[in-house]
Amino acid sequence: MHWYIISALYLLLVLFVCGKVLYDIRSTSKTFAYLLVIILMPGIGIIIYFAVGANYRKNKLYSKKIISDKKLLAEVREKIVRESEKALNTGEAEVKNHKKLARLLLNDHSPLTGNNEVKLLLNGEQKFPEVIKALKAAKHHIHIEYYIFENDNIGNQIKDLLIQKAGEGVHVRFIYDDFGSRSIRKDFVRDLKEGGVEAYPFYQIWFIALSNRTNYRDHRKIIIVDSCTAFVGGINISDRYINNDPKQLYWRDTHVMIKGPGAYYLQYLFICDWNFCAGKKLPVVPEYFCSEKTGGKSIVQIAASGPDSDTPTIMYSLLETIGMAQTELLITSPYFIPGEPILDALCVAAMSGVKVKLLVPYKSDSWLVNAAARSYYGVLLDAGAEIYLYQKGFIHSKTLVADGQLSVVGTANMDHRSFELNFEVNSMIYDQKIAGELSDAFNEDLKSSIKINPQRWSKRTLFRQLPEKLCRLLSPLL
Incomplete structure (x- = not known):
């Protein structure tokens, strides 16, 4: 009974x-x-x-953050509108050809800013020297927000520099994701705090071994120095990105350094996240928002979204970018589980004559994710897209180039987790020169890749396709 x-x-x-x-x-x-x-x-x-x-804590956890963000947004909205209208009215062809995208992001209060210097940084070998140089030059403040910050050589090098700058009177504030940066949770963070750095975890976890908080993570990688120099992209603070050991797996990733008012919205995002994590309001003062003109020619806009967003802004911005493409789309994504809207948009673009090239890892760091991703390839290949598998190592870049005019470099993968569950940020760069450099990097990566043959792919046995089809059923969970 x-x-x-x-x-x-x-x-x-x-x-x-x-x-x-x-x-x-x-x-x-x-x-x-x-x-x-x-x-x-x-x-x-x-x-x-x-x-x-389960999102049983989502509303409780983020309701205060949403309210705080709206209050902060009201304080900076006037400058957002002023800067954006100026860029829209005087912008180059790259902006005029993507006005709908610019206005979509402006609707999310992300300013369209001109007069930026943008530098493309490939791998840790190029990123970390620029980061260290910028940190050493800091005079007023350093704001850092990272998903993964490792307790390794480069992590300790930057830690020591942050402590040094705090000792010089620079305001150093540090947000680390408590799950992604779990290797620094104890002694490392304690050293930072004792050295004068203000450090707070994002969505604190009390017992890592029993943690169920893999959702709603802070996947952003942001540095802002003295309001006018910013870094954003896919490269975490970790030795693995430097590739100085030929015996270790080669990591291919992309970042950008932005000098100028393009750092404005990244600062806004940091302050919103800081107020949430620290539980205290950081005053909005002019020193935090760049007003300098660098003489650069790049126009920059930031797309950001997360569990606190009213709309999936990053996904919408990618849909708009894909839909507006006329000639070519060059896409790199380490975790390609796009969902139906993005998949349909790519198929429509390819069938409409746009040359769609997708670069993904030959082997992902997750068998499950790799299998689910492969289940989407057949549809794209049938539509006329080209898919390349990177073999030199693990490609971790999250980039897109549209028509040789617009570049996207950021933290968001083309998957459900980035669109719905994590806090993410992408830089949208309206600059033909940067687009050309990113296209060159993409084509260079193709030299270390193999192209999928559509005919051979379509003839794979049902037995081989079965695990991929089964994993695809779980793709919204990955």
């Missing part, structure tokens, strides 16, 4: 959890994926949902 009672109780539990999934998750495909896991994997499916899918 007791088995009937247990079965009845379990059935009620399944019905309750299924109801919670239907209530909490807006995405139809994601809802279906979780329902499938819960029903087909008794017990385990429920654990998986509450471990990585």
